[in-house]
Amino acid sequence: MGKKIKAEPFKIKAVEPLNIITREERDKRIKEAYYNVFNLKADDIYIDLLTDSGTSSMTDTQWSALMQGDETYAGSKSFDRLQEAVERVLGYRYVIPTHQGRAAENILFGTLLKKGDLVPFNQPFDSTAAHINVNEAETVDCVVDIAYDTQTYHPFKGNLELEKLHRVIKEVGKEKIPFVMLTLTNNSGGGQPVSMANIKETKRAASKYDIPLYFDAARCVENAYFIKQRESGYSTKTLAQIAKEMFSYADGCTFSAKKDPAVNIGGFIAVKNESLYLDLISRLVLYEGFYTYGGLAGRDLQVLAQSLYEMTNEDFMEQRIQQVNYLGESITGAGIPIVNPIGGHAVFVDAKRMLPHVPQSRLPADALAVELYREAGVRGLGLGVLAFSKQDTVTGAVTFPETELLRLAVPRRVYTDRHMDVVSEALSRVRDRKDEISGLKITYEPSRLKHFLSRLEPL
Ligand code: F0G
Numbered sequence: 001m002g003k004k005i006k007a008e009p010f011k012i013k014a015v016e017p018l019n020i021i022t023r024e025e026r027d028k029r030i031k032e033a034y035y036n037v038f039n040l041k042a043d044d045i046y047i048d049l050l051t052d053s054g055t056s057s058m059t060d061t062q063w064s065a066l067m068q069g070d071e072t073y074a075g076s077k078s079f080d081r082l083q084e085a086v087e088r089v090l091g092y093r094y095v096i097p098t099h100q101g102r103a104a105e106n107i108l109f110g111t112l113l114k115k116g117d118l119v120p121f122n123q124p125f126d127s128t129a130a131h132i133n134v135n136e137a138e139t140v141d142c143v144v145d146i147a148y149d150t151q152t153y154h155p156f157k158g159n160l161e162l163e164k165l166h167r168v169i170k171e172v173g174k175e176k177i178p179f180v181m182l183t184l185t186n187n188s189g190g191g192q193p194v195s196m197a198n199i200k201e202t203k204r205a206a207s208k209y210d211i212p213l214y215f216d217a218a219r220c221v222e223n224a225y226f227i228k229q230r231e232s233g234y235s236t237k238t239l240a241q242i243a244k245e246m247f248s249y250a251d252g253c254t255f256s257a258k259k260d261p262a263v264n265i266g267g268f269i270a271v272k273n274e275s276l277y278l279d280l281i282s283r284l285v286l287y288e289g290f291y292t293y294g295g296l297a298g299r300d301l302q303v304l305a306q307s308l309y310e311m312t313n314e315d316f317m318e319q320r321i322q323q324v325n326y327l328g329e330s331i332t333g334a335g336i337p338i339v340n341p342i343g344g345h346a347v348f349v350d351a352k353r354m355l356p357h358v359p360q361s362r363l364p365a366d367a368l369a370v371e372l373y374r375e376a377g378v379r380g381l382g383l384g385v386l387a388f389s390k391q392d393t394v395t396g397a398v399t400f401p402e403t404e405l406l407r408l409a410v411p412r413r414v415y416t417d418r419h420m421d422v423v424s425e426a427l428s429r430v431r432d433r434k435d436e437i438s439g440l441k442i443t444y445e446p447s448r449l450k451h452f453l454s455r456l457e458p459l
Helices: 023-030 060-067 077-089 101-112 126-133 161-170 197-210 220-230 239-248 274-287 298-310 314-333 364-376 416-434
Strands: 094-098 118-121 136-139 180-183 213-217 252-254 268-271 347-351 382-383 405-409 442-444 455-458
Touching: 023 126, 060 298, 077 094, 077 239, 077 298, 094 101, 094 274, 101 126, 101 252, 101 268, 101 274, 118 161, 126 136, 161 197, 161 442, 180 197, 197 213, 197 239, 197 405, 213 220, 220 239, 268 274, 314 347, 314 416, 364 382, 364 405, 364 416, 364 442
Parallel strands: 118 136, 118 180, 180 213, 213 252
Antiparallel strands: 094 268, 252 268, 347 405, 382 405, 442 455
C-alpha cells in the first residue's frame, strides 16, 4: 500500500476558463512585451506564477463578507470589524488600513526614518528596500550566511544573524537605527522562515539598545506553519497560537494582506503604541485617507477582517504548502536545481546553476523566465541582477546579488496539482535546450524598481 492520498480541503464553486495561445503567438507576445514578463497580458498566459499576491481564490465566506461592507466615510463598522480581528488574531491594539503593503511601508517608514538612517533586516523585499531608500536611508541585510547557499538544507534560512546585527549597531550607533525588521517569511531569500527562537533573540538584542522590532508580516502564517513543522515545542500548537506568539515579540508590523489573508487588495500597519499610532495616522490622512478606511473601500475592510480569522485555517495552509512542495519536488526530480528547502509560497529555481554558461550580467533569471513563457505560456518571475543589484550613490559602482532565481509563486487555491505538472515538465524541456539560451541585455532601465519596468532584448 502506498501513502494515503490527501486531496484539496475544498470543492470548487466557480471556475474561470484559461486561454492557451500557440508557441508562435507567444514568441510574438514576449517580443512585444520587450522580453519583460511584467508586460504580458492575462490572455496570453496559461499558468500565471508571477506572484501569489492578490491573485488567490477567496472562500465563499470571504465573498459574502464583501457584501457586508459598510461604506461610511468616517466611523465605518467594517473598520471596527478589522480592529477586532487585528486585536484577536495578532494581539495589537492599533490598526491603520492601507491599500496594500507598500502603502503601509510608505506611512511607517516616512514617519520613522530620517536621512542617513540604517535599517537592519533579515532581508527586505525589493519594494520595501525602495521605500527605505526614498527616505534617504539604507537597509542592511543581516540574514544568516547559509541563506546565500541555495543547495544546503537549513530549516530556518530566514533567520537574522545576531552577530551581524550587533556589529551594525556597534559600528553606526543606535541613534542611526530607528528599528529592526524581520520579513516573515523571507521572500527575497526564497520564501524561507524565521524560527520562533530567532524572533525572540532578535527582539531581545534590539531591546538591549531600545530599538523597536517590526515585522513585514505578509506571509506570517506560512512562517508559523514551518515553525509548527520544524521547531521543537510547537507541533501540537495551532497556527493561530503560533502566529499570535510570533506577533507578541514585535512592536508592530506592516502587512500586505494580498498574501496569507488571500484578499485581492488591502494591507495595514498594526502597532502596540498609541503615540506612534497618532503620528502614523497624520501621515495616513495625507497619502491614503481617513483613519477608518485608509485607502480601502468598506467592503475591502470587511473582507480583510474575515480573512485574518481564516488565514490560520490548518487544512488550507497544509494544502497550500504541500502544493508548493509538490511543484518543487517535481522540479528537483527532473534534476533541476532549486533553493533548498522549498519555500512557503514559491519554488525558486537556481538560474545560476541551471544556466551556468550565462554570466550574471546577462540576466540568467530573467532569461529563464522568458524561456519558460515561450515554452508553455507559464509566467514566473526573475529575481536576480534586475531586481536586486545595488548601485553605490557616490562611486556609481554596481554590486550584483549573490543569487539569480526564477520564482514560481503559487496563488492560493487557484491551480491544481496537474497545472503544477505542466510547469515542471515545461521547465525540463527548457533545461533540455538550455545551450540555446544566451541571456538578455537591457535596452531601457528606469532609475529604481528596474525589474518591473526595464525593456530587454535577447543576446
Ligand atoms: N513585503 C513582502 C515580503 C512582499 O512580498 C511584498 C510584495 C510587499 C512587502 C509589498 O506588498 O505588494 O501589497 O505592496 N510582494 C509581491 C510579490 C508583490 O510578488 O512577492 P504589496
